[in-house]
Amino acid sequence: MAERVAPATVRCDRHRFDPSLLREYDMRGVWGETLGPRDAYALGRSFATRVRRAGGTCVAVGYDGRLSSPALEAALVMGLVEGGVDVRRIGLAPTPLLYYAVASAGEVDGGIEVTGSHNPKNHNGFKMDLGGQPFFGNDILDLGRIAAEGDWSVGSGAIEDIDLAAAYCTRILHALDGIDPARIEPLRIGWDAGNGAAGPLIERLVAQLPGQHVLFYTTVDGHFPHHHPDPTVAENLGDLIAAVAQGEIDFGFAFDGDGDRLGVVDGRGRILWGDQLLLILAQDLMARRPGSLIMADVKSSQMVFDTVTALGGKVLMAPTGHSLIKSGMKQSGAVLAGEMTGHLFFADDYYGYDDALYAALRLLAASARLGRSLTALRDAMPETHATPDLRFAVPGVDPFAAVAQVTALLAEAGMAFDATDGARVTTPDGWWLLRASNTQAMLTARAESPTAAGLDRLLADLDAWLARIGIHR
Incomplete structure (x- = not known):
């Protein structure tokens, strides 16, 4: 059961979120600093208002294994039901199970997962879905407006606890339809949950799979005692890499804190x-x-x-x-x-x-x-030379404005580039990318070339364009 939250400590007539919470993809903050139960309650009231104005009546709610998640989930549910929507609580679960609840449970109009995803353990936040559509950007800003104005619907929703774990595992196992189990039977597969919310489902899932399975850190623990649950950071895959090197597994899968990011280590210990x-x-x-x-x-x-x-x-x-x-x-x-x-x-x-x-x-x-x-x-993939994601802060400079300046200079010079998200510049050496982060006040860059020398030239080219607007990486 979620930790109880005293109503008097969270109820309010209107609420202003810390601006840092209202991000492009979802809402994230630091527990006890920019994020607390009052924010979760106000989000519940505001989201319920959006659901009801769209003609909906029911929202699914789940939460990850972070220490702050039960308190946030309890306050969120309180806000939703006092906003007049019914709540189907799926409990401690990864984000994909929350999405599955919205997609398959019937008569569910939206969903909210309390999760800090791959962020530091003292962070937390919310991922949202409304009407089967991702809820982001202007939708999130609108929640802030509704809360600040106290423009909330009022009602008394009902709460139902539902368990979708078995149905979810049955559903995703259809991915193996038509595959001869004999092809998987000889495999030794590692599964590293990083003590995140996917752990219990991984245990249930592998019990139904052919092959041999070695489980790492499937007990949910918001302290993340073994390594942080972010498979995009190489050091967090060290246990799988070591297990491959020691002949314990043929390859391994790794998951982030809420189970929507996948990392893979192959049979040579390489990260895919x-x-x-x-x-x-x-x-x-x-x-x-x-x-x-x-x-x-x-x-x-x-x-x-x-x-x-x-x-x-x-x-x-x-x-x-x-x-x-x-x-x-x-x-x-x-x-x-x-x-x-x-x-x-x-x-x-x-x-x-x-x-x-x-x-x-x-x-x-x-x-x-x-x-x-x-x-x-x-x-079989061609070998290339590429940087990781290069992230750097530029104090006193708006990252989006900086990217716009560089993009304008590139256009003026007649350079070939794609402006889908920032500027991805193509040269005979390969390509480099400059964009503004949507989650932090930082610039991000990446480059790829068939050769190491080409990669060096690409980075020098990127630095030269940044220098033209007074930025040095």
Whole structure:
């Protein structure tokens, strides 16, 4: 059960969120500093108002394993029911289970997951869905307006506790339909939940899978005692890499704190990044559904775009951000998408949202159908030289304004670039990207080249353009 929250400590007639909470993709803050139960209550009242004005009556709510999540969930539920909507509580669960509740449970008009995702353990926040559509950008700003004005609906909703774990596992196991279990039976697979919310579902899931399974840190613990649950950071994959080196597993999967980001370590101990996972999934999809439309975020390797095109598919470059990609998939009709952060989205035989457990099963299926191990599929990819995500603060400078300045200079000089999300500049050496972070007041950059010398030239070129507006990385 969630921790009880005294009504007198959270109820209010109106509320102003700390501006840092109202982010592009979702709401996130620091527990006890910019985020507390009053914020959760006010969010519940404001979201209930949006739901009711859209003709809805019911919202699903879940929460991750962070220490602050039960108190936030209790206050959120209080706000929702006092705003006049019914609440279906799914309890401690990863974000994909919350999305599944909205997509499949029937008569559910929206959902909120209390989660800090991959952020530091003293952070927390909320991911939202309304009417099967991602809720972000201006929608989040509108919640702030509704709360500040106290423009809240009033009512008395009902609360129902529901358990969807078994139904969810049954559903995602359809990813392996048509796959001979004998192809998976010899495999030794590692699963690292990082003490995040996906752990209990992983335990339930692997009990139904063929093969041998080694579980790491599936007990939910908001202290994250072994490593932080963010599979985009190489050091957090150290246990899987060591297990591969010691011959304990053939490869491994890793998950973030709320189970919507996937990391993979192959049989040679290499990390497969989000764009490489997307490329494997795309090859499988193209073999079964020629001509499919795929989306890859602007940070992705050029080999994704080139390979999908060569296989007869269509590929769109998308702005970074899970909400932006989900929205773009619905608008474009794309059936598969991915981004460097390990969010992978499926709309061919699934619901169009990011689900790391389902993605792991789809990778198992892709490997079986393509007849090659994940290691062999990675071996077949061209080697490139690429930077990680380079993030740097520029004190006193608006990152979006800085990117706009650079973009204007590039256009004036007649440079070839894509402005989908910042500026992705193509040169004979490869490409570099400059964009403003939507989650922090920082600039981010990335570059990729076939050669190490080319990568050095790309970074020098990026630095030269930044220097023209007085910024030094």
